[in-house]
Amino acid sequence: MPSPLPAAAGLGFKPEHFATIHQTRPALGFFEVHAENYMGDGGRPHAQLAALRADYALSLHGVGLSIGGADPLDRDHLARLRRLIDRYEPESFSEHLAWSSHGGDYLNDLLPLPYTDETLALVxxxxxxxxxxxxxRMLLENPSTYLEFSQSTWVETDFLREIARRTGCGLLLDVNNVFVACTNRREDPRAYLADFPLHLVGEIHLGGHDAEFLPSGPLLIDAHGSPVADPVWALFAEVIDRTGPLPVLIEWDNDVPDWPVLLSEARAAQSLIGQTMTGRSRHALAS
Incomplete structure (x- = not known):
């Protein structure tokens, strides 16, 4: 089995940055790619990914399995995913607590689901x-949501905890998703994180969001097209203060900036990880 991802900051790989990455070999813990972008057999995407894999740990992030969908899983998609994993042996594979297909149609989105006993069994x-x-073992990511289902009988943190208990999967904690969902639901993100099973977290995601302001208050959109917001950085610092260092990914998938901007975000995350390590070392020496 692959080794775990390094407890360090990583970035989502974008092909337009390949030449700079290949020439400069930046000090990063890992790169993450969307699995569905590499399900062909060859060409430039695989040539670049193979070169990247030779130098860095790799996290494979799926967006198309429709884990929460009512339909059976797509066996062809699963087979292609297995071939991709066998080819690159990534340190981590993750997917979303969401659904994205129905009746053979792929909807190109990560849609929420009600937290019921029936949904739990299906997932x-x-x-x-x-x-x-x-x-x-895979990691399951907490969703960004914009509403609550009246049918839900489980609290989201308990729902994720029970999924992990029944299946043995780990969790991917997206801190921006927590902030987006809790703001939209008018809940306290710190209370959510206080109840989150952090001991099951194998990777953390950080990303940017957009904001609209309605008469009822702010509506946040998980857009992945801007820097990590200050309150999300603050929540992340509190999380790793509790967990210790973990693999942390900067997600920036839309309006992708020049490479130095992305690298600066990763270095900010690495700085917070370093502060946590230093603080824990000082505590150990003092005790």
Whole structure:
């Protein structure tokens, strides 16, 4: 089995940055790619990814399995995913607590689902199937949401905790998603994180969001097209103060900036990780 991702900052790989990355070999913990962008057999995408893999740890992030969908999982998609994992042996594979397909149609979005016993059983069955086919433990990401379902009978943190208990999967904690969802639901993100099973977290995501202001208050959109916002940085610092260093990804998928801007975001995350390590070392020496 692959080793875990380094407890350091990583970036999402964008092909337009390949030449700079290849020439400068920046000090980063890992790169992450969307699995669906590499399900062809060859060409430039695989040539670049193979070169990247030779120098860095790799996180594979899926966006198309529709883990929460009512339909059976797409077996062809799973088979392509297995071939990709066998080819690159990434340190981590993750997917979303969401659905994105129905009746054979792919909707190109990550849609929310009600937290009910029926949904729980469905999601767990799908995760069991994914882990069996892939031959590895996966991480499941908490969603960004914009409303609550009246049918829900589970609190989201308990729902994620129970999924992990039943399937043995780990969790990917997207701190920006927490801030977006809690703001939209008029809840306290710190209370959410206080109840989150942090011991199950194998990777953290940080990203930017857009804001609109309605008569009822702010509406945040998980847009991945801007720097990490200050309150998200603050929540991240509090999380790793509790967990210790973890792999942390900067997500920036839309309106992708020049490479120095992305690298600056990763260095900011690495600085906070370093402060946590220093603080823990001082505490250990004092005790």
């Amino acid at each position: 767990c069955a799908h995760i069991d199937e994914v882990q069996q086919v892939l031959g590895r």
